[in-house]
Amino acid sequence: MKIKVIKRRGFEEPFSIEKLEKSITNALKCAGIGLEEAPKVISKVLEILESRMVKEEVHASEISDTIELVFIQKAIRNPLWLNAAKCYVLYRIYSDAGKVPAKFSKTDLSLSFNALKVLESRYLLRDPKTGRFTETPDDMFKRVAYAIAEAEKRYGASESKVREYARKFYEIMSELKFIPNSPTLMNAGTPLGQLSACFVVPVADDLNGIFEALKITALIQKTGGGVGADFSELRPKGDVIETTGGVSSGPVSFMKIFDMATEVIKEGGKRRGANMGIMHIWHPDIEEFIMSKCGPEEVLKNFNISVAAYDSFMEAVIKDKKWPLVNPRKCPEIKNALGKEVLDIAIKCSEKGVEVKWVNAKHLFDKIVMCAWKTGDPGLVFIDEINRHNPTPKLGKIRSTNPCVTGDTRILTANGWVPIAKLFEEAKRRGVIAGIVEKEREISKLGEEKGYETEILVPYGEKLIPTKAVVWKIGLKNVCRVIFKEGFELKATPEHRVKLKQGPWVKVSELKEGDKVETYGLWIKEATVERVERLGEHMVYDLSVPGYGCYISEGILSHNCGEVPALSWESCNLG
Known part of the structure; x- marks a missing residue:
């Protein structure tokens, strides 16, 4: 059979029956299967390849896939053939990585055929020029273990201690007692170093905010992360756009743009992106959102969607009562409401002249149930329950503020x-x-209970990007003054937290002489603490920066108001 083999890098070579025979016999020996089976396997592989060829050429990957297919078909009657398929994959990985041992590592042999195929397709590092693997699965576990253990150096651990932690982490991974998330397997120990799987991105109600969120989403998915986004802040379909005199196309239409972007971006070049879209049950477009994935048209293929529901909504369902739908642009207080506050705020906004549509709560719930039964979407996010089980209660409720x-x-x-x-x-x-x-x-003397929307710059990697924030006037509080050796100062309450260079967030009151604090927007990358003084009472203010967790005050990286990562509807539900 005169066949050309097209290799991964695009060059061609003549088909070699000797290479085929060698790879198959090696797999059979590894699996403990008699070599008399080799001619039968070779004959079946050639038969399948010939039946599929249009021209007298075949890609190397097609040969590999066909050999594995024959092994798997034989495994239906004899499970030993599954080991042959596993050994065949391992020989390929080891050969790429320049390792052809007399036998494979115990760790690698403990992995199933399916596990090896997933590692091949997504997680094992490759040479960017040749496309060949540069590590085995066992190497991957060691890479990840050491990269994670290296963090201990920041807290004073010696190299020997780091290696001890790495060994322990390697053991629990290699024994399959614990496997970290995908970005950790992909990125630990690499220049990228992005280990988080789940991100929450705020989506503001203007084109700049929407497309900034889309850009951030694309960059996150490029590194292997998944994104959760709440679209409740966007004005409903048909609402006026004051700057143009036109009308809005609504949140679901913008979700389709996010969906299309995810369709063309593979996470880390290895898997498709994952999105979680949330809309609160008070939004005027909630029915369109609920029905978006259970109609005849296939939309939002790269989204799971969930409806954020409240105790008060579920009570309205049980009692067959009406439920308010409120435009967040006209009644912005609704965005931060919890529990029965939703109903109270809807009534107050209605009394101020804001149009509030009252619908049957049971009707909405029935639509949620029907679509969830039909397609698995939407889910329900019980937002009040999330706050009852807030994992950081000492830092306050989600959506709380701190002076x-x-x-x-x-x-x-x-x-x-x-x-x-x-x-x-x-x-x-x-x-x-x-x-x-x-x-x-408690509101301090002269403080105000309402927070107002503003826009600030926040750090995103090495850049500064604009984002919406909420600014608060808290009232009179005792404050400290931090004096830096570089000639400037920061006045803040003792609980206000700043970021140490190469270290954790710490309270202003806990700073010591010589501490290095991270800066942004200054002529220096860090500032050195000279001393901390107590000043007595001053009027204090604060910022809530949903989705980012920090802002820049006097050039110092400061922690988000409330010291929580996101507002209540921005809880991450990607798992």
């Missing part, structure tokens, strides 16, 4: 450095209420 910095503290914005007191007054004049402090939370 932070004095009014003269400058915040980095697109218009330069702006004192936070001025930022608050300007936001208050614009009048877009974006949050209300919880009733049980």
